[in-house]
Amino acid sequence: MKPADTGHLYDSISSWWDDQQDQSTAGIHFVRMAIRLSANKGNALDVGCGSGGRIVAALLDAGFKVTGIDVSEAMIEYARKRHPDSVFIHGDICEWHPQELYDAIVAWDSIFHAPYFEQRRVIETLCDALAKGGVILFTAGGVDGEITGQMRGLEFYYSSLSDEEYLRILKEKGCKCILLQRDQYPEEHVVFIAAKG
Numbered sequence: 001m002k003p004a005d006t007g008h009l010y011d012s013i014s015s016w017w018d019d020q021q022d023q024s025t026a027g028i029h030f031v032r033m034a035i036r037l038s039a040n041k042g043n044a045l046d047v048g049c050g051s052g053g054r055i056v057a058a059l060l061d062a063g064f065k066v067t068g069i070d071v072s073e074a075m076i077e078y079a080r081k082r083h084p085d086s087v088f089i090h091g092d093i094c095e096w097h098p099q100e101l102y103d104a105i106v107a108w109d110s111i112f113h114a115p116y117f118e119q120r121r122v123i124e125t126l127c128d129a130l131a132k133g134g135v136i137l138f139t140a141g142g143v144d145g146e147i148t149g150q151m152r153g154l155e156f157y158y159s160s161l162s163d164e165e166y167l168r169i170l171k172e173k174g175c176k177c178i179l180l181q182r183d184q185y186p187e188e189h190v191v192f193i194a195a196k197g
Contacts, residue, residue: 001148001157003092006113007071013152014051014074021053027108028054030137030183030191035062037178037195039133040103043067047093047126047138048110052079055106056086064104069093071113094118098129105130107138116146116159120169127173130196136175140166142188163190170194 010017031054035041041063046055049068056079059066069089070076076090089096093107094114105126114122123138130136141147141160148155161169163180170177175194183191 001115003071003094003114006157007073007092009154009156010050010070010072011074013154014072014078016152017075018051018053018078021051024054026054027139027191028058030179030181030193031055031058031106031108033179034104034106034135034137034193035059035064037193038104038135039195040131042103042131043100044104044106045069045098045102045126045129047105047107048113049079049088050075052082052086052088055108056083059104059106060086067102069096070110093122093125096125098125100129101131101134102129103131103134105134105136105138107136109139111138112141112158112160113156114159115157119159119161120165123166123169124173127170127175127194127196130175132196134196135178135193136196137191137193140190140192142182142190160188166192 044059044064046068079088144162146159179193
């Protein structure tokens with residue numbers, strides 16, 4: 001499945017998704033941890049920002065200037081309405097090229113929608129976009145490979161590298177892994193937090 005196809009699927013559930021954001025606290029503990037670990041509170045990037053819910057709000061509350069990117073055009077419209085002073089980009093993270101460095105990058109439950117063959121390059125690009133002392137938080141599937149799963153009766157594509165491969169990429173890019181945690185047992189869901197030296 002191409003990222004654009006995933007974007008269209010999220011377009012079709014964007015109203016439901018936006019409603020859920022007011023109630024969800026998923027991942028917020030880890031986002032706050034990453035915020036505390038960030039050396040500076042300048043620019044932040046939310047990859048797969050969706051409708052600009054809890055993660056964007058937490059970054060803004062911490063004093064960051066937030067940019068969000070999402071493959072769903074409908075989600076981006078919700079995010080722009082919710083946070084009119086922030087920048088939201090409708091785009092594919094696999095084709096994105098950073099124009100600035102970020103002190104915090106959060107990719108909660110987003111980059112696992114990128115094609116398997118793009119996983120390494122996406123993580124490398126995000127690490128390259130980190131400022132010195134910056135922190136990256138992302139989630140992965142915990143098992144090397146590709147799967148599909150159902151949400152709201154729609155079939156979504158997911159892919160992941162192994163934990164070891166993500167750790168290797170982080171190290172190659174000068175990032176030290178601070179946390180690797182499987183947080184939704186028995187689901188294969190892994191949280192990574194790393195800092196750039």
